[in-house]
Amino acid sequence: MLQQISGSIAVAEAVALCRPEVVPCYPITPQTHIVEHISTLVKSGQLKNCTYENVESEFASMSLCIGASAAGSRTYTATASQGLLFMMEAVYNASGLSLPIVMTLGNRAIGAPINIWNDHSDAMSVRDAGWIQLFVESNQQALDVHIQAFKLAEALSLPVMVNMDGFILTHAITRVDMPTQEQVDQFLPPFVPRQKLDTEAPLSIGAMVGPDAFTEVRYLAHHKQKEALSIIEQQAEEFQGIFGRDSGGLIKSYYAEDAEIVFVAMGSVIGTMQELVEELREEGHSVGILSIRSFRPFPANAIDKALANTRHAIIFEKSFAVGMGGVLASEIHMATVANDLKISSVIGGLGGRTITKKSLRKIIESAMQDELDTEVFLDLEGTTVVRELRRQQEEQNSGPVAENILRDMGVVSASKTH
C-alpha cells in the first residue's frame, strides 16, 4: 500500500511486519522516531507477542538483545552515533555469539565536537565488529532491506545492521510502498534457532575460548561473512519475486560497467549522484555510479568486476580514518589492485554538511581534466583551516580544535571575548 510517511515510521512499520518478539530501546537522534513508533504499536496491541523495554542505556539495550536472542526470540533495536559507541562492547559480543539481532543505525557523526547530523563515522567505527552492514539509498530501500535483514540474520545466525542516513532518510517524508503482512509472512518464516537457552536441552553459551580454538572460531566467522555474499544476492532476488522491487543485494551499478569515470559511494548520496550522472551523460560524458549496498561482507569480487572497464574511480565517503584517509577508498583499492584503476578519495558530507550536485560536478569535471587529487575534502573552508594551521605553527598546539578556532575569532564564552 502506498503511504506518504517518514523514513523512521516506514522502518518501524516494516519491523513490526517482521513480528519481532523483543525490542529494547534507548533514545538517540536521529533514530528515536523508529523506536517511539514501535513502542506505540506494542502498547496499543497492534504488534502482539512482543516485549518492548525502555532500558537505561544502549549498552543495556544491546545486552537485552543478546539475552533475548540467545533465548530464541526475534530481536530488534536501533541506535546511532554515541549510542553505538556506548554499546560497543555488546556489539562485538552479539556477533561473537552469532546472535541474529537486527539493528538500525540512523547514521550520525561522532563527537567531539558533538554533532547530531548525518555522516558514516558511526557505521565505520564497527566495520571490524563482525556484523553484516547494509546501506540503503532511499526510504523504500530502508523498509525493504529491514525485511530482508531478519531473514538474512536468521539464515546466517549473524547480527545485521541496516544503515540509513540520519535526517536525510530517517526524517524525510516520502512515498513508500508498504507490503502486506501476508507478503512478509511469505518471505520471512518464524525464527527457529538451532541452539537456544532451553531448560529441556541445557547448553552453555559464551565459554572462555583459549589459544587452542580461538583462531578457528574467528576464521569461521570470516567464512560465514563470505558465505553471506551469495545469500544476500539470493535473498534480494527472492524479495524481488514476492515484492516486485529491486532492493538490497551487494552492489548496484548505474552505468558503471561502461563508464570511464565512476562514483563509488554508499547510502542516500547515491540519489544526488544519480541526478548529476543523468545530466552529465546527456551532455555526452562517460560517467557512472557504483552503489555499495553491502559493506560487510565486502563484495570485493563484484566491485572488481563492476569497475573492470573504469579508468578513474572516485570513492566518495562520509567518514574517514583520521591519520589514514578514506576507508572505503583503501578497501576498493585492495579489491581492484589487479586493475589499472585510478582511485581518488573524496571525503564529504561530514557532520551533516550538504552535498550539493554543484560540488560533485566540480569533482567530476576535475577528474575529466585529470586534475583530481588522490585525496580531497569536499567544500573544505580553506580560510579557517589555514588560519588555524598557521597558529599551530607559531604557538604550542593545545586544546580542543573547535574551541581554538572560536578563540581566534574572539569568542571564548557567553560573557567573555578575547
Place this chain on the structure above:
Amino acid sequence: MSNQDSNTDIPCEQQTVKFYQTGTFTVGNRLLDEGCRTVQATAERANSLDSGHRACQGCGQALGARYALDAAMRATDNKIIAANATGCLEVFTTPYPETAWSIPWVHSLFGNVAAVASGIAASLKAKGDTTTRVIAQGGDGGTTDIGFGCLSGMFDRNDDVLYICYDNGGYMNTGVQRSSATPPAARTATTMPVGDNPGSSFTTGKFLPAIAMAHEIPYVATASVHDLHDLERKVEKAMTFRGARYIQINVPCPLGWGSQPALTIKLSRMGVECGLVPLFEAENGKLTDSTKIRYRIPVEDYLKLQRRFAHVLKPQNTHQLDAIRQIAEDNIKRYNLV
C-alpha cells in the same frame, strides 16, 4: 508483580533439634528429619554446577553458586536459565570446550549480566512462558561497579530476574584488586598496606543490598555460605516472588583474603558472628527479618585469620581496628543483629 505465593513456610523450621556440632551451632543434616534436610543433602539435588570445575581449593563462590542454583532448581521444578557476568565463577566453570554447568547458562560480558538476564526474561514473556525462571549471577565487582547501571535498570523495570551477587570483596579473577565492595583497610593489589592509610580506604563503599532496598524491589536478602539452610531458604523464598530480586552471598576467597582453604566455612560464619556481615531479608524496601548473632566474637578474631588485614592488627594501626569495630557496631544496630 511482587505478589508472593502462599507456600513459603518451610516446615522444618519447626523441628526441635537437640544436638549441635561442637562449637559451630550448625545443625548437621543427619540430625534432621529427612524432609528438613538441605537440598544439597538430598540425592535429588540438581548438581547445577557440577564437579570438575577449576576453582581454587576452598573457594566460597563455588559453594555459594552450587547451593544457590540447586535450591532455585528445586523451587522451580528445574526450570532455571542462568546468565553469568565475567569473573571467577564464569572462568573456572567454562574452560572451553568443557563446562561445569548442567543448566542452560550464558555468559556475555562483565558489566551486562543483569541486562542479559532481563533480555531472557523479556523473551520468556513474549513467548508466554511463565514457568521458566531467570537467574543472573556476578561477582561483587561485576555487580557494584561495572554492572551497576544495568542492575539498577533491571530493578527499576522490576524485571522477573533473581540477581545473585557472590561477594568476595574484590576483583579476584584479575588478581585481587579493590572493588567498591572491598572492606575498609583490606589489602588488595591496588590498595597495598603501605603509607599512612594502609589497605583499602574508609570511604562509604557500596553496600548493594541497601541500594537494592532503596529500589523497593520485592525481595532482598543477604546470606553466607556457612549457613546452608538459611541460604537455601532465602533462594527458595526469592523464587516465590515475581519481579526483580537480589541476594548477596558472602563467599570467602582463600586466594584474595589470604586465608587457609580449610577455613572458608569458619570465616564465613565468623564474618557474621562479629557483625561485619549482616544477614537479613527485606521486602519492598522494608527490613522484614535479620539473623541474630548467637555468640558475638571480636572482629579481630575474624581479621587475624586473613592476611589482607594483617596490618590492621599492628599497634600503629589501632585506629583502623577501632574503625572496623565501629562498622560492626553500626551493622548490629542498623540490622537488629542482637
